[in-house]
Amino acid sequence: MDELEFRRRLFADPNDTEVIDHAIKNPEQQSLVNELQDFDSQLKSALQVDVPVGLADRILEKQHNDEASNVVNIAWYRKYNKPFATAASMVLAVGIYLMSATNSPLQAGEHALEHVYYEVNALERRQEVALQVVNEKLAMFGAQFNSLPGKVTYATFCNFKGQKSLHLIFQSEHGPMTVFIVPAQNNDYKQENGHFSDERFTGFIANGQKADTILVANLGTPVEDYQTKINGALRWL
Incomplete structure (x- = not known):
């Protein structure tokens, strides 16, 4: 099993026994196995959270208010204590997914904004993440970056409406910028x-043919220019 096949199979199923056995003698591969299994466990745990009484009504009311005002704001649950807020945020994400799956398709831009607001504290990070670390994660999709137009301060896998994706934040003269790299296959938006x-x-x-790239930044940022730089630095293996 070569490196590319290993990463693709691991990305498809973190509990693939052949992949796990293959990684036992390779610390770097074992680290990736552990990270993907942890991520998979978090998703499963999110689906097992008990729904608080009245949460469905609050989600529907919030969705109605958002549509009326055209303003994205999913932080209503922050007024509660931290354990409940964490559970509620997960249930909210599941609720939005289920409602969008049964009604009109959720626009990628709307979902990207909701995702940024949900992890807004990540925009404040300043410790650099090495490009090598970014590329180790990006290799799961069969790609790599030659460079990025700023210091990377956040790099993690995320669930972009049911699709495992890469969530990056890099610093620029216009402030922190969020990049989602969403594999093109089976995109549900x-x-x-x-x-x-x-x-x-x-x-x-x-x-893109193999992945969509979605950039989110502060108002006034020339996002199309940065998007061109990002796509120009992205290489498929």
Whole structure:
């Protein structure tokens, strides 16, 4: 089993016994196995959270208010204590997914903004993440970056509407910028190339044959220019 096959099979199923056995004698591969298994466990745990009484009504009311005001704000649950807020945020994400799956498709721009607001504290990180670490994660999709237009301060796998994706944040002269790299296969959202925004952030989506790249930054940022730089530095293996 070569490195590319190992990463692709691990990405498809972190509990593949052949992949796990293959990684036993390789510390770097074993680290990736552990990380993907932890991520998989977190997703399963999120689906097992008990729904608080009245949460469904609050989600529906919030969705109605958001549609009326066209403002993305999913932080209503922050007024509760931390354990409940964590559980509620997971249930909210599941609720939004289920409602969007049974009704109109969730636009990628809307989902990207919700994701940024949910992890807004990550924008404050300043410790650099090495490009090598970023590429180790990106290799799971069969790609790598030659460079990025700023210091990377956040790099983790995330669930972008049911699709395992890579969530990056890098620092620029316009402030922190979020990049989602979403593999193109089986994407469960609809969005054409182009801009989206709300009262705080602006974003740009570039559809690709193998993956979509979605950039979110502060209002006034020339996101299309940065999107061009990012796509120009992305190489498929």
